[in-house]
Each structure stands twice: as C-alpha cells, then as structure tokens.
Amino acid sequence: MKIIFIGAGNIASALIGGLLRQGISSDDLHAIDPSAGARKRLNKRYPIETSKAASSIVENYDALILAVKPQVMKKAIEPLAPWLSTQLIISVAAGIRLADISRWLNGYSHVVRAMPNIPALVGVGATGLVSLHSADDADQALAERVLRVVGEIIWCEDESQIDAVTAISGSGPAYVFYFIEAMRNAACELGLNDKQARALVLSTFSGAIQLAAQSDEFSGILLERVVSEGGTTAAALQSFEADNINKAISRGVSAAYTRAIQIGVTFGKQ
Ligand SMILES: NC(=O)C1=CN([C@@H]2O[C@H](COP(=O)(O)OP(=O)(O)OC[C@H]3O[C@@H](n4cnc5c(N)ncnc54)[C@H](OP(=O)(O)O)[C@@H]3O)[C@@H](O)[C@H]2O)C=CC1
Ligand SMILES: O=C(O)[C@@H]1CCC=N1
Known part of the structure; x- marks a missing residue:
C-alpha cells in the first residue's frame, strides 16, 4: 500500500x-x-x-x-x-x-x-x-x-x-482541547500548580472516556452517578445550565457544519 x-x-x-x-x-x-x-x-x-x-x-x-x-x-x-x-x-x-x-x-x-x-x-x-x-x-x-x-x-x-462528521469528529479534538484548557485554568485559579492541574485534568478526561466506552449505559446515566444531591457536582452543573453551556456547544457544532457547507459552495464554484 x-x-x-x-x-x-x-x-x-x-x-x-x-x-x-x-x-x-x-x-x-x-x-x-x-x-x-x-x-x-x-x-x-x-x-x-x-x-x-x-x-x-x-x-x-x-x-x-x-x-x-x-x-x-x-x-x-x-x-x-x-x-x-x-x-x-x-x-x-x-x-x-x-x-x-x-x-x-x-x-x-x-x-x-x-x-x-x-x-x-x-x-x-x-x-x-x-x-x-x-x-x-x-x-x-x-x-x-x-x-x-x-x-x-x-x-x-x-x-x-x-459535513456533519467534519463538525463533530474532524473539528472535535479542538473542542476537547478547549475544554481541557478551561479546566486546567480553573484548576490553577483554585490554587493547584500547573503540573498538578495537567495530571488531574488529563486523567479525568481519559478515565471518564474509558468508562463511557466500556459501559453499556448512556453517558447521561454515568453523569447521574457522580451527582450527589446538594453536593459539589450539582452546584457545577447548575452553573453550567444557567450559562446554557449545552446550547452553546450545539450552536458551535452547528457553526462548524454551516461553515463546511459554505466552504464547499464557495470554493467549488471555481
Ligand atoms: N488540521 C486538522 O485537524 C484537519 C484538517 N483537515 C483538512 O485537511 C486539509 C489540510 O489542513 P491542515 O493540514 O490543517 O493545513 P496545513 O496548512 O497545516 O497544511 C496544508 C499544507 O499544504 C501546503 N500546500 C499549499 N499549496 C499546495 C500545493 N499546491 N501542493 C501541495 N501542498 C500545498 C501548504 O503550504 P503553505 O502553508 O505554504 O500554503 C501546507 O503546508 C484542509 O483541507 C482541512 O480541511 C481535515 C481533518 C482534520
Ligand atoms: O478547521 C478545519 O477547517 C479543519 C477541518 C476539520 C479540522 N480542521
């Protein structure tokens, strides 16, 4: 080959x-x-x-x-x-x-x-x-x-x-790196040093992804297992919801999809 x-x-x-x-x-x-x-x-x-x-x-x-x-x-x-x-x-x-x-x-x-x-x-x-x-x-x-x-x-x-694949998995690693950077910055703001922040964030992503991949359950169910009523995760998720993070991600992915179509139309005219 x-x-x-x-x-x-x-x-x-x-x-x-x-x-x-x-x-x-x-x-x-x-x-x-x-x-x-x-x-x-x-x-x-x-x-x-x-x-x-x-x-x-x-x-x-x-x-x-x-x-x-x-x-x-x-x-x-x-x-x-x-x-x-x-x-x-x-x-x-x-x-x-x-x-x-x-x-x-x-x-x-x-x-x-x-x-x-x-x-x-x-x-x-x-x-x-x-x-x-x-x-x-x-x-x-x-x-x-x-x-x-x-x-x-x-x-x-x-x-x-x-074009949907492009918006999800083609561009997707950048979304994940964006989230990793945001978590790393948040960790440093909370007083962890850069080495600690990097180790914790990368292991958390890698661990959560391996668990999701090896589990028969939807990630929504896995998410519920982390949340204790009145606890810390619930506080974070409420804050994410208040900031409409879910919708923001959907809008971002949709912008990538629209851009893929525009690229095809614009440069395909040649
Ligand atoms: N980066 C990614 O994660 C992904 C990218 N893609 C797609 O892959 C393509 C390339 O992206 P990416 O690798 O990031 O871009 P890069 O700019 O890193 O690489 C493109 C390379 O092509 C060179 N080039 C320009 N003209 C010619 C030519 N006539 N013949 C041969 N080479 C030429 C460029 O040189 P110069 O810089 O001098 O112009 C550059 O070195 C894009 O179409 C993108 O949509 C798809 C999936 C993922
Ligand atoms: O950003 C881009 O347009 C290319 C396609 C997918 C990843 N990089």
Missing part, C-alpha cells in the same frame, strides 16, 4: 505519523508540498521522501491523499490529472465536494472523501468516508484499508453527512 500526500501540513503529518507507528514502511510514503518549511518540519519528525511539486512519481502510488486547504485544492490538484489512471484519490479537505474534485481532475472517477482527525497520530483517530457513485468496490476497500490503520472508520450514506 503506497501512499502519496499532496500537502504536508498538520493533518498529513498526523496521518503519516500514525501510519508509521502502525507499521507502514517509510519507503511506501511520500509527501509533496511547495513549502520548504512544511517539508523540513515533516522530515525532522519522519524519514519519508518529499518533493516540492507533483511529477510522474504520482504514478507509483496506490493512493493520493489530498491534504491541502480547501481554497487551494483546485490549483493543487489540476497538475495531477496527466498522471492519474487507476490510483485512488482520498480528499481530506473540509467542505470540498466529490463532484468538484472529479471535475478539476477531468472527470476522474476513483475519488473518496475522508474526514479524519488529529488523534490519527496516535492510532486512535475517527474518520468518516463517502465515495463518488462511480468509485468501485476496490476504491472503497483501499480507502478503508488506509484509514483503518489510524483508527475507527464509518461510511456515510450521502455526502451531506460528511
């Missing part, structure tokens, strides 16, 4: 790091990025070959992962067209639709959209996948093989669902 990345930034690095950790050979990976800085940063961490521009080298790979910003996607992929025959294209860009990618590649049919997330770096990513109707079973099987290496995958029935 030979994979070439177009774009060597944050998500490409996470996927490359994850693939290498899970035993994929560095000889089977390559990254193309015009930014010398991005290539240097990648090579400092991982011993894979890089190039600054697309070339016939693309013909030697089974899958191309498009990991550039949505606004440069058209410009980044148009030069690839002459070297495509049966290779699988996997775009991880937010918003950009399958039909636009295929059109920019002169009607190329072997295209899958994937929305991975940054924990792929440590093998516990979550990826949503959706394919062009013209993509065949072999394309879907290869996309699955690539992304399963770095975590869970789910297939979406229609393309609009991938």
Whole structure:
C-alpha cells in the first residue's frame, strides 16, 4: 500500500505519523508540498521522501491523499490529472465536494472523501468516508484499508453527512482541547500548580472516556452517578445550565457544519 500526500501540513503529518507507528514502511510514503518549511518540519519528525511539486512519481502510488486547504485544492490538484489512471484519490479537505474534485481532475472517477482527525497520530483517530457513485468496490476497500490503520472508520450514506462528521469528529479534538484548557485554568485559579492541574485534568478526561466506552449505559446515566444531591457536582452543573453551556456547544457544532457547507459552495464554484 503506497501512499502519496499532496500537502504536508498538520493533518498529513498526523496521518503519516500514525501510519508509521502502525507499521507502514517509510519507503511506501511520500509527501509533496511547495513549502520548504512544511517539508523540513515533516522530515525532522519522519524519514519519508518529499518533493516540492507533483511529477510522474504520482504514478507509483496506490493512493493520493489530498491534504491541502480547501481554497487551494483546485490549483493543487489540476497538475495531477496527466498522471492519474487507476490510483485512488482520498480528499481530506473540509467542505470540498466529490463532484468538484472529479471535475478539476477531468472527470476522474476513483475519488473518496475522508474526514479524519488529529488523534490519527496516535492510532486512535475517527474518520468518516463517502465515495463518488462511480468509485468501485476496490476504491472503497483501499480507502478503508488506509484509514483503518489510524483508527475507527464509518461510511456515510450521502455526502451531506460528511459535513456533519467534519463538525463533530474532524473539528472535535479542538473542542476537547478547549475544554481541557478551561479546566486546567480553573484548576490553577483554585490554587493547584500547573503540573498538578495537567495530571488531574488529563486523567479525568481519559478515565471518564474509558468508562463511557466500556459501559453499556448512556453517558447521561454515568453523569447521574457522580451527582450527589446538594453536593459539589450539582452546584457545577447548575452553573453550567444557567450559562446554557449545552446550547452553546450545539450552536458551535452547528457553526462548524454551516461553515463546511459554505466552504464547499464557495470554493467549488471555481
Ligand atoms: N488540521 C486538522 O485537524 C484537519 C484538517 N483537515 C483538512 O485537511 C486539509 C489540510 O489542513 P491542515 O493540514 O490543517 O493545513 P496545513 O496548512 O497545516 O497544511 C496544508 C499544507 O499544504 C501546503 N500546500 C499549499 N499549496 C499546495 C500545493 N499546491 N501542493 C501541495 N501542498 C500545498 C501548504 O503550504 P503553505 O502553508 O505554504 O500554503 C501546507 O503546508 C484542509 O483541507 C482541512 O480541511 C481535515 C481533518 C482534520
Ligand atoms: O478547521 C478545519 O477547517 C479543519 C477541518 C476539520 C479540522 N480542521
């Protein structure tokens, strides 16, 4: 399974790091990025070959992962067209639709959209996948093989669902880091030092997530088990409710979803 990345930034690095950790050979990976800085940063961490521009080298790979910003996607992929025959294209860009990618590649049919997330770096990513109707079973099987290496995958029935995946699990790690930062700051305000705060907050997140994952019960039930009537947790939850935190989270996720759609419409017009 030979994979070439177009774009060597944050998500490409996470996927490359994850693939290498899970035993994929560095000889089977390559990254193309015009930014010398991005290539240097990648090579400092991982011993894979890089190039600054697309070339016939693309013909030697089974899958191309498009990991550039949505606004440069058209410009980044148009030069690839002459070297495509049966290779699988996997775009991880937010918003950009399958039909636009295929059109920019002169009607190329072997295209899958994937929305991975940054924990792929440590093998516990979550990826949503959706394919062009013209993509065949072999394309879907290869996309699955690539992304399963770095975590869970789910297939979406229609393309609009991938924008929801983007808003939930694509952007989601940032929401969790935001919550972790808020808890760490709160801990320090209460007099714990930074080391204590970090240890307690990370263990609490990790412990609660493992418990939820290993339990048959909904997290709402698990939540009730922590709450004592008239106790400390109830005081915190009442304060969260008064601040409408639940609704605020829902509005934030919805803003991400709307933005994914806008990105698709705006940059797909090119
Ligand atoms: N970050 C994340 O957690 C996730 C990101 N994504 C998606 O992945 C894509 C990349 O995001 P991210 O990695 O964060 O972005 P980055 O900006 O970190 O990486 C993109 C890289 O692509 C380079 N680039 C620009 N033009 C080209 C080109 N023509 N050919 C090859 N490379 C090029 C950029 O160089 P330069 O900086 O010089 O422009 C940059 O190094 C986005 O579309 C995003 O929606 C999806 C899931 C999660
Ligand atoms: O913020 C973004 O647009 C990308 C998509 C999901 C995570 N990062």
